[in-house]
Amino acid sequence: MTHYHPAMGCVRVIGAGLAGATVAHLLHVAGRAVEVVEGDPTWGGQLRTASAAGILYEPAGAHIFHTADAEVWRLVTGLVRFLPYRHTVRTEAFDRELSWPPQLSELRTLPRWPQIARELAARPARPDAANFESWCVGLLGETLYRELIEGYTRKQWGEDPRNLAAGWAPKRIELRDDGYTDLFRDPHQGWPEGGYPRLVDALLRDVPVVMGRRVTVDDWDEVCAGADAVVVTCALDEFFAEHLGRLPWRGVRLVNHYLPGVEHALTCGVVNTPSPLRAHTRAIETKWMSGQTGPGTVVSYEYPGAPARHYPIDDVQGANRALARRYLEELAGLPGPPRYVAGRLATYTYIDMDQVVRQALNTARRILGEV
Numbered sequence: 001m002t003h004y005h006p007a008m009g010c011v012r013v014i015g016a017g018l019a020g021a022t023v024a025h026l027l028h029v030a031g032r033a034v035e036v037v038e039g040d041p042t043w044g045g046q047l048r049t050a051s052a053a054g055i056l057y058e059p060a061g062a063h064i065f066h067t068a069d070a071e072v073w074r075l076v077t078g079l080v081r082f083l084p085y086r087h088t089v090r091t092e093a094f095d096r097e098l099s100w101p102p103q104l105s106e107l108r109t110l111p112r113w114p115q116i117a118r119e120l121a122a123r124p125a126r127p128d129a130a131n132f133e134s135w136c137v138g139l140l141g142e143t144l145y146r147e148l149i150e151g152y153t154r155k156q157w158g159e160d161p162r163n164l165a166a167g168w169a170p171k172r173i174e175l176r177d178d179g180y181t182d183l184f185r186d187p188h189q190g191w192p193e194g195g196y197p198r199l200v201d202a203l204l205r206d207v208p209v210v211m212g213r214r215v216t217v218d219d220w221d222e223v224c225a226g227a228d229a230v231v232v233t234c235a236l237d238e239f240f241a242e243h244l245g246r247l248p249w250r251g252v253r254l255v256n257h258y259l260p261g262v263e264h265a266l267t268c269g270v271v272n273t274p275s276p277l278r279a280h281t282r283a284i285e286t287k288w289m290s291g292q293t294g295p296g297t298v299v300s301y302e303y304p305g306a307p308a309r310h311y312p313i314d315d316v317q318g319a320n321r322a323l324a325r326r327y328l329e330e331l332a333g334l335p336g337p338p339r340y341v342a343g344r345l346a347t348y349t350y351i352d353m354d355q356v357v358r359q360a361l362n363t364a365r366r367i368l369g370e371v
């Protein structure tokens with residue numbers, strides 16, 4: 001596996017997704033020898049862009065870069081040009097298409113508004129954080145919760161929302177009365193011209209990468225050979241052959257429809273479908289993000305329940321997080337040079353791209369300071 005002679009000393013990075021690629025880039029720029037080992041035949045991890053008749057789409061899931069972190073934004077925009085896209089989402093509910101997050105001004109026009117208004121007036125001062133459902137009903141009332149959230153959540157997680165932790169709900173669910181229709185309030189938002197692989201290409205341009213080599217704990221000696229630090233960005237349950245048990249993940253599958261001659265098929269980049277009568281959770285039209293114009297478009301329908309490690313599952317009891325911590329302890333207990341974890345897989349957290357880049361910046365700084 002190794003390219004560097006052991007005497008030279010390098011930082012070896014497992015995984016060439018955004019986390020691994022960013023750490024490797026930063027170390028390389030700082031003058032450190034670095035080598036990345038990637039399990040897939042191509043790099044980029046979740047960040048994929050494909051094209052049908054020249055129309056760009058994201059076959060592994062839609063990605064919008066948004067951040068309030070100026071250093072992260074400077075780093076990525078210093079590598080590739082970002083188109084000034086601001087993300088809006090709409091949702092199919094109450095037999096029409098509404099803004100997402102919901103806006104009170106639109107809800108007031110619904111025939112069911114009197115009932116919704118009564119429920120909103122009866123809300124507790126603070127939502128009950130016992131579980132995901134209790135928190136959402138506390139914020140939105142029963143009618144809005146059932147119509148906008150429940151079906152989407154059951155489909156997305158394959159779980160009763162009462163078994164899901166409330167922890168991440170405040171970040172995702174809100175009720176607005178300010179007419180602000182962008183999904184994110186972050187000052188910096190965009191989509192890399194030509195797609196995300198260009199960003200990963202730019203990060204790895206001058207970095208040696210071994211591709212198609214999936215490593216496990218059995219390869220640890222080889223991973224450490226000649227390395228004075230190792231950065232792990234892969235899933236730890238897989239790395240340790242699940243010997244403490246499998247960490248549950250929820251995955252999505254996209255079905256992509258090319259529509260010749262159609263300029264736009266959706267009203268915006270993403271339209272949610274919370275109805276339990278439809279199997280998909282959302283439709284995505286990347287053409288809104290890519291800024292492409294002219295005839296022809298691709299609409300991607302997202303179906304949850306695929307066997308992929310996309311979203312860690314935050315159960316109410318916290319059992320999954322506890323297992324993830326045990327795997328981290330296993331990694332820490334291995335012999336060899338200092339090792340660092342970064343990215344969504346190794347940390348068993350759902351993190352956005354800007355948080356991944358922030359983790360990579362912090363990790364690279366720690367390595368440069370400590371090793």
Ligand SMILES: Cc1cc2nc3c(=O)[nH]c(=O)nc-3n(C[C@H](O)[C@H](O)[C@H](O)COP(=O)(O)OP(=O)(O)OC[C@H]3O[C@@H](n4cnc5c(N)ncnc54)[C@H](O)[C@@H]3O)c2cc1C
Pocket residue numbers: 014015016017018019020037038039040043044045046047060061062063064065066213214215216233234235238239252310311342343344345351352353354356
């Ligand atoms: C459906 C979906 C939509 C998303 N939308 C957004 C969005 O709109 N905005 C946003 O900011 N973020 C979004 N994200 C999150 C974003 O994709 C991640 O934050 C980011 O891509 C994670 O990068 P990573 O390097 O941590 O992980 P990955 O992208 O998973 O990269 C890990 C890499 O490690 C490799 N690897 C794994 N195991 C091994 C092994 N054993 N040996 C060697 N290599 C290995 C993999 O092949 C992969 O290349 C979305 C995620 C998903 C799943």
